[in-house]
Amino acid sequence: MSAGPADTAPSYRVWALPGMPEVRAGDDLAKLIAATEPGLADGDVLLVTSKIVSKAEGRIVQAEDREAAIDAETVRVVARRGTLRIVENRQGLVMAAAGVDASNTPAGTVLLLPEDPDASARLIRDGLRDALGVDVGVVVTDTFGRPWRNGLTDVAIGAAGVKVLDDLRGGTDGFGNPLSATVVATADELASAGDLVKGKAAGLPVAVVRGLGHVVADAPEEGARAMVRVAADDMFRLGTSEAVREALNLRRTVREFTDEPVDPGAVRRAVAAAVTAPAPHHTTPWRFVLLESEKARVRLLDAMRDAWIADLRRDGRGEESVARRVRRGDVLRNAPYLAVPCLVMDGSHTYGDERRDTAEREMFVVAAGAGVQNFLVALAGERLGSAWVSSTMFCRSVVREVLDLPDTWDPLGAVAVGHPKGTPPARAPRDAGAFVTVR
Structure with a gap:
């Protein structure tokens, strides 16, 4: 994919990584990725679907009752409508069903999100550096719905070696107007770009972005946790009935x-x-x-x-x-x-x-x-x-x-x-x- 019509214009490429096997508990994801001969280069960003991270980390649990699994992963109910629940989960993420997923897993089991997605991203990044000698960024992604918008998209729930937020406050726009509120969610934009080529059912859980090395160079190790809005700044922390209570x-x-x-x-x-x-x-x-x-x-x-x-x-x-x-x-x-x-x-x-x-x-x-x-x-x-x-x-x-x-x-x-x-x-x-x- 190209963002510009000419070689001199800003551009990047994104492609899905073929050859990934079915992931099982205890697998080393960095080694599995390296074995596909991905041709990674310094400054690339690797986008890894959270499902395979969860599988590798053994986050598959027996759960005939998915609702009970959601209860166990829920810290706070944000909103409820019928059986649908938007909750804050153990990772601090606000999302539907606490991220508990019953798809792409054997019947009678559910997948939980990685316990610490930022730590998972660091482990994959360090493993690729050891295996391939490359300095890449890693983003662990998951699918979210969004307030005020229909449809789903991938967002970053874990990151390592990536500037997850680009704070432009204090600068000016092209007309010289001061920027006072612009903080770009870079890691989420990368996750969405990867989702366009990975797809939801194509069996391609990993994608690579090349050409955006500036988001990897000198990236702070703050992880995707920095993208979670703190309670004091969250104007929409609760659903209607929950807000009343x-x-x-x-x-x-x-x-x-x-x-x-x-x-x-x-x-x-x-x-x-x-x-x-x-x-x-x-x-x-x-x-x-x-x-x-x-x-x-x-x-x-x-x-x-x-x-x-x-x-x-x-x-x-x-x-x-x-x-x-x-x-x-x-x-x-x-x-x-x-x-x-x-x-x-x-x-x-x-x-x-x-x-x-x-x-x-x-x-x-x-x-x-x-x-x-x-x-x-x-x-x-x-x-x-x-x-x-x-x-x-x-x-x-x-x-x-x-x-x-x-x-x-x-x-x-x-x-x-x-x-x-x-x-x-x-x-x-x-x-x-x-x-x-x-x-």
């Missing part, structure tokens, strides 16, 4: 925040999630007052503190007890952002019956609570910490006056919002069965 798990009461400002847009997105909660009579019983200025927050909290102190003194609390209880409200004062969710009864029914009118209000309170829960979970999804504090419910008239709210708005506490300082302690496990009664 993870957000629920992340929803913790956070009492200490950093000084990093809160993105108002993130809070508004959380409000948009809040108002999708169910409500009676097709009503919208939620209102959110967002206190984005320090002046507004201090004015409200000072007024609430004064009202609280007055209440505590009327209850006969001593000054030490009053001071201790007031300090508990510091979580609101220390937060860089506050939200005050409110309940409105617009659209509610009046029955003239105390029992039914009480039940009507309770329905609206439940709906408002569902909205607040949506709000807290959505904040967690935005990687924002929060603490729902009930203080405003004890001085609603004060809150309405300070925030200039209608008399029909009932504050339902205040939500402190900010970036968590540190990691909250692990939540104590709860047995869901202890909260369930079945009839």
